[in-house]
Amino acid sequence: MSFSPQSRVWIYQSDRKFTAIEETEILNKLSAFTNQWKAHGNELLAKAEIRYGYFIILTVDESQAGVTGCSIDSSVRLVKEIEQEFHVDLFNRFNIAYKVGGGVKVQGKEDFETLVNIKQITADTIVFNNMVQNLEELNTKWEVPFRDSWHSSVFAHLL
Known part of the structure; x- marks a missing residue:
């Protein structure tokens, strides 16, 4: 299945890494959802994936049918259900x-700021821009x- 580069994406970042079992269960839920996801009765060309054990990414190719407010609401409802069922903050x-190294870490804003302060996070550290x-x-x-991230403008005084 080929998706246009202009396909819309939504990224939901977990506050902790999913276990392998959780990831399988969540992917099953997401797959069942994307297979029947509709906008005003039109099937949406959609897919869902989990990257690095932290990020739920929903993709919709709008070249076939556009996403509507109702269809977005239904995806948000699903993500909120996942949040409650698996006790994560998305x-x-x-x-x-x-x-860090080969892995991903998630910190709250204050802890992240501390890491920048003590130079554990540098200008070269890879961060995730979930606003794409x-x-x-x-x-x-x-x-x-x-x-090169929006984060650096928030924490610019520390660099």
Whole structure:
């Protein structure tokens, strides 16, 4: 299944890593959802994935049918159900994810700021820009060095 680079994406970042069992269960739920996801009765070309054990990514190719407010609401409802069932926080925009070694870590804003202060997070640290809007941006602007991210403007005084 081929998706347009302009396909819309939504990224939900967990405050903790999913276990392998949780990841399988969540992917099953997401798959069941995306297979029947509709907008005004039109099937949406959609997929869902989990990356790094932390990020739920929903993708919709709108070249076939556009996403509507109702269809977005239904996806948010599903993500909220996942949040409750698996006791994770998927909507906290103050949790910041970054790479360390081969893995991903998530910190709250204050702890992240401390790590920048003590130079554990540097201009070269890869951070995740969950604000990307489409597949092309996901592939090119999602994982970026701290210096090139929106995070650096928030924490610029520390660099």
